[in-house]
Amino acid sequence: MRTLLSRLAPLALALAGAACQGxxxxxxxxxxxxxxxxxxxxxxSENLIYSGPQxxxxxxxxxxxxxxxxxxxxxxxxxxxxxxxLIDNAxxxxxxxxxxxxxxxxxxxxxxxxxxxxxxxxGHEIAHATRRHGTQRVTQGxxxxxxxxxxxxxxxxxxxxxxxxxxxxLAEVGLGLPFSRDHELEADRVGLFYMAAAxxxxxxxxxxxxxxxxxxxxxxxEWLSTHPSDVTRIQKIQALLPEVMPVYQAAxxxxx
Ligand SMILES: [Zn+2]
Numbered sequence: 001m002r003t004l005l006s007r008l009a010p011l012a013l014a015l016a017g018a019a020c021q022g023x024x025x026x027x028x029x030x031x032x033x034x035x036x037x038x039x040x041x042x043x044x045s046e047n048l049i050y051s052g053p054q055x056x057x058x059x060x061x062x063x064x065x066x067x068x069x070x071x072x073x074x075x076x077x078x079x080x081x082x083x084x085x086l087i088d089n090a091x092x093x094x095x096x097x098x099x100x101x102x103x104x105x106x107x108x109x110x111x112x113x114x115x116x117x118x119x120x121x122x123g124h125e126i127a128h129a130t131r132r133h134g135t136q137r138v139t140q141g142x143x144x145x146x147x148x149x150x151x152x153x154x155x156x157x158x159x160x161x162x163x164x165x166x167x168x169x170l171a172e173v174g175l176g177l178p179f180s181r182d183h184e185l186e187a188d189r190v191g192l193f194y195m196a197a198a199x200x201x202x203x204x205x206x207x208x209x210x211x212x213x214x215x216x217x218x219x220x221x222e223w224l225s226t227h228p229s230d231v232t233r234i235q236k237i238q239a240l241l242p243e244v245m246p247v248y249q250a251a252x253x254x255x256x
Pocket of ligand 1: 124128184187
């Protein structure tokens with residue numbers, strides 16, 4: 001029935017639009033609780049390193065970049081219980097759960113190279129948390145499910161083959177778009193400001209992503225699989241540097 005589908009289409013598109021605009025059905029307290037619960041599981045199932053120079057480096061850099069995030073985005077950052085663990089795993093990976101619970105894999109440390117390179121990773125992950133990308137993604141998943149159901153229901157009532165196909169295409173393409181590409185670019189941008197405010201050289205981000213790109217053989221790690229192309233992200237980072245460098249320079253001056 002054409003009328004049913006045409007009446008439901010705006011609703012489904014509104015859901016898709018809401019998902020696009022970073023709608024979040026969870027509270028910040030949910031972020032903290034969900035992240036903490038998931039972090040307990042990470043700690044129970046992974047091989048964690050609790051001492052040594054790599055552990056100290058990860059703690060040192062995280063502490064400084066978290067301080068910068070608290071300075072730049074105090075409303076949200078002060079509500080989180082920030083924590084980072086070092087996982088003994090050769091994968092070039094890192095992640096941040098909602099609420100500020102982070103993990104760095106030993107495999108990414110050689111790619112980071114130094115504290116500035118590691119600050120690129122940490123800044124990016126902290127930005128995912130302060131921008132609440134994790135629970136936004138869950139929200140998008142729920143909204144997408146609802147949207148697909150609406151279209152599927154509508155398509156079942158439809159007698160027109162073309163309309164059924166259109167419903168399927170709209171459900172899959174319109175609602176299932178990889179929003180996380182935007183999240184990745186936003187995490188890059190916000191993370192760059194965090195690291196710069198912490199006194200780490202944001203120009204290091206260019207080299208870091210070139211090294212990640214060169215080392216990226218085999219299955220892409222979590223944070224590359226949904227990522228924009230390396231060329232796009234490196235270009236965007238380079239375009240941001242004129243804006244970010246003064247933040248870095250100001251942090252240098254206040255340090256000395
Ligand atoms: Zn990411």
